Amino acid sequence: MAQCYINGIGSVSTQDTSNYKAFLKNHQELKENIVHVHKPNYRDYIKPASIRRMANGVKNGVVASAIALKEAAIETPEAIITGTGMGCTIDSGKFLKNIVDNNEQYLTPTAFIQSTHNTVGGQIALGLQCKAYNVTYVHNATSFETALIDALLMINDNQTTILVGGVDEIGDYSVSLHQLVGLVKEQDTMSNGILQSNSKGTIYGEGAQFFALENKKKDTAYAELVDVSIHDSIQDNEVQTRLLTFLKNHELKATDLDLVILGNNGDEEYDKHYNKLQNSIFKDTQQIYYKHLSGEYHTASSFGLWMAAQICKTQKIPEFLKLNTKKVTAIKHLLLYNQYRGENHSFTLLRSC
Amino acid sequence: MENLKQELKAKIIENLNLEDFKVEDIDDNDSLFGDGLGLDSIDALELIVMLDKDYGIKISDPKKGKTIFESIQTMAQFIMDNKTK
Numbered sequence: 112m113a114q115c116y117i118n119g120i121g122s123v124s125t126q127d128t129s130n131y132k133a134f135l136k137n138h139q140e141l142k143e144n145i146v147h148v149h150k151p152n153y154r155d156y157i158k159p160a161s162i163r164r165m166a167n168g169v170k171n172g173v174v175a176s177a178i179a180l181k182e183a184a185i186e187t188p189e190a191i192i193t194g195t196g197m198g199c200t201i202d203s204g205k206f207l208k209n210i211v212d213n214n215e216q217y218l219t220p221t222a223f224i225q226s227t228h229n230t231v232g233g234q235i236a237l238g239l240q241c242k243a244y245n246v247t248y249v250h251n252a253t254s255f256e257t258a259l260i261d262a263l264l265m266i267n268d269n270q271t272t273i274l275v276g277g278v279d280e281i282g283d284y285s286v287s288l289h290q291l292v293g294l295v296k297e298q299d300t301m302s303n304g305i306l307q308s309n310s311k312g313t314i315y316g317e318g319a320q321f322f323a324l325e326n327k328k329k330d331t332a333y334a335e336l337v338d339v340s341i342h343d344s345i346q347d348n349e350v351q352t353r354l355l356t357f358l359k360n361h362e363l364k365a366t367d368l369d370l371v372i373l374g375n376n377g378d379e380e381y382d383k384h385y386n387k388l389q390n391s392i393f394k395d396t397q398q399i400y401y402k403h404l405s406g407e408y409h410t411a412s413s414f415g416l417w418m419a420a421q422i423c424k425t426q427k428i429p430e431f432l433k434l435n436t437k438k439v440t441a442i443k444h445l446l447l448y449n450q451y452r453g454e455n456h457s458f459t460l461l462r463s464c
Numbered sequence: 465m466e467n468l469k470q471e472l473k474a475k476i477i478e479n480l481n482l483e484d485f486k487v488e489d490i491d492d493n494d495s496l497f498g499d500g501l502g503l504d505s506i507d508a509l510e511l512i513v514m515l516d517k518d519y520g521i522k523i524s525d526p527k528k529g530k531t532i533f534e535s536i537q538t539m540a541q542f543i544m545d546n547k548t549k
Contacts, residue, residue, distance in 0.1 A: 160502060163481040217517040219479075219510045 115266040116464060117333040119183030119323030121175035121276075122417045123148050125316045126404055129178060134421045135429055138404060141302035144295050145286055146316045146406045157238070164221055165234065166201045168280030171319035172231035173238060176274055180239075182331050183323035188274040190244040191232050192261050194254035196409020198228030198247075200282035208284075231278050231319075250343075252451030255410040256459065259339045266326050276321030277413030289315060294452075296377070302403040303431070305377030313376040316406015320413035322420070328464055334423035334445070337361060337460040344454055350384060351392060354448065357458045365392035369442045372419050373434065374412060374449035376402040384450050389434065398434040412449040416459060419445050423463045469540045476536075479514060480507050492537040500535075508533060520548030 122128035126138050129151035139149075148171055153162055156174045165173070172193070180188065206222040224230075229247035236245050244265070248257040255277030262275040289295050296312040305314060324336060340357045342349075358364060371393050373385045389398055399422075405414040422428055426442055447459040473487045482501065494500040497508075511533055515521040521543065523529060532542045 159484065163483055164506075213517065217513050219513045220506055221510060224506070 113267045113269070113326050114328075115263055115324050115326065115336045116328045117322050117336055117420050118325050118329040118331050119179040119181070119185070120320070120333060120417055120420050121178030121180075121182070122318065122320045122414065123151055123171040123175050124318035124320070124404075124414055124417075125149060125406055128417070129174065134425060135404070135418075138429075138431065141314055141316070141403065141406060143299055144314045145281060146314060147281060148317055161234075161238070164225060166199050166225055166230075166280065168195075168199055168201070168278050168317070168319065169225065169231050169234050171280070171317075172276065172278040172321070173234055175278075175319040176235045176276060176321040177238075179276075179321040179323045180274060183272075183325065183329060184331075185272050185274070185323050185325075187239055187241045188243065188272045188323070189270045190246075190262070190265055190273045191235055191241060192244075192258040192273060192275045193229070193232040193247040194256070194258035194277045194410055194413070195228055195231065195247060195249060196251050196254050196279050197282075197285060198249060199226050199230045199280065200285045201280055202226035202230075204282050204284040235274070250455075252409045252412070252449065252455035253341045253343060253457050255413045255416075256339050256341050256457040259336065259459065260341070262324050263336065263339065266324060269326075271326050273324040274321060275324055276319060277410030278319040279317055279408040279410045281315065281317040281408075286315065300377065305403050306375055306382070306400075308377050309379055311378060311380050313378045313402070313407045316408055316411065318405060318408065318411070318414055320410075320417045322416070332424075332464055333420035335462040335464045337462050339460075340458045342456040345456060347384065347387075347453070350450075350456060351388060353456070354388070354458055355392070357460070358446075361460060363444060366395065368393075368396050368444050368446050369439055370397050370399065370422065370428070370445045372415050372445060372447045373398055373400050374402060374415065374447075375400045375434070376407045378452075381450070381453050384453065384456075385448070388448065395437065397428065397437040397439045399428060399432040400434055401432060409451070412447065412457065412459070415447050415449065419447055419461055423461055426463070465540060465544060468543060469536050472536055472539055472543075475514060475518070476501075476511075479510055490536060493535050496533050496535060496539075511539075515543065519543050519546075521546045
């Protein structure tokens with residue numbers, strides 16, 4: 112396997128992350144159950160003529176990708192690979208509402224053009240004038256991990272520079288459906304107490320994280336992306352076995368991990384997947400979580416990877432991320448484990464470099 | 465006529481997401497395309513649909529569009545002369 116380095120990262124999230132050099136320095140506790148991104152100054156990255164047709168998710172994706180490419184000093188990547196669970200749901204809703212409201216008449220092009228899932232990847236390519244491989248994966252909560260696997264395959268196939276990211280946006284209509292079926296907590300919950308909320312549902316967020324991956328390590332490198340594994344529909348008791356097999360493929364045991372980054376989101380119905388591992392194979396390993404900062408969304412794990420990359424580089428773990436307190440002298444191997452409502456399990460292995 | 469011009473300016477700003485403009489920023493004789501408001505071909509489609517939906521005017525000859533959409537003044541005059549609702 113060729114080595115794959117994260118040489119640049121970019122994030123637009125519910126936290127002030129567009130300044131990646133101040134790693135969660137001024138983190139904010141989320142006080143509502145539906146949380147929108149902390150908006151960067153979009154005009155610093157996107158031409159005014161283009162910006163007026165872009166939905167939030169597109170703008171966030173374009174900004175995050177620009178930050179990642181700039182940091183890695185890449186002008187034009189050899190591939191743009193995007194993962195999104197819901198795509199451009201705001202413009203999809205707008206277009207569908209127009210169809211209904213106007214009895215299938217008077218349909219205008221703008222919302223339709225911007226409503227497809229691959230709009231983000233397309234707009235990034237247009238901005239860069241990049242005609243290279245451009246693919247968007249839409250696989251629920253493993254959309255981003257699928258994009259990462261594609262990127263790893265391309266690096267292994269002698270491609271040198273890949274831009275890969277995860278994007279999702281909050282749309283009023285899709286959120287109302289999430290609320291209707293009980294995916295969002297009914298009571299507003301302060302995010303730092305989310306794991307003690309003892310209730311179903313979670314807090315929902317949005318965001319865009321992009322990563323400049325290359326087969327060569329640069330001075331800006333954060334970590335080596337070692338491997339990613341997806342297990343969409345497995346029984347509860349299979350998670351541990353699959354995880355140990357994944358680690359074994361890299362000649363690692365659970366106790367070799369210096370840090371595990373878990374996707375706990377305070378949903379008492381599904382956090383048990385994490386709790387089982389926390390209380391067994393990871394009981395002596397430092398554990399952290401991140402969805403109290405990002406909110407839950409289909410590509411929230413890209414925020415987890417953004418955070419993991421920062422921790423790898425700085426070798427520092429902020430206290431407000433910790434789920435337990437274990438002595439960590441050096442962080443070499445990190446594992447991210449995420450799942451969404453008992454499905455879409457994924458493991459991502461990083462190594463410091 | 466004056467009310468119609470104000471209405472058109474507000475609709476154009478809202479429908480075309482011209483975030484930097486306010487109604488008072490648009491002069492009646494400013495060019496809508498090119499150097500004026502900088503609208504493009506996708507905006508032209510939006511304007512054609514707006515005339516049909518809001519004023520019951522179907523533009524059958526695309527060549528006329530250039531004259532009709534020259535400015536707020538020409539648009540308003542065309543609507544006054546042809547509206548069916």
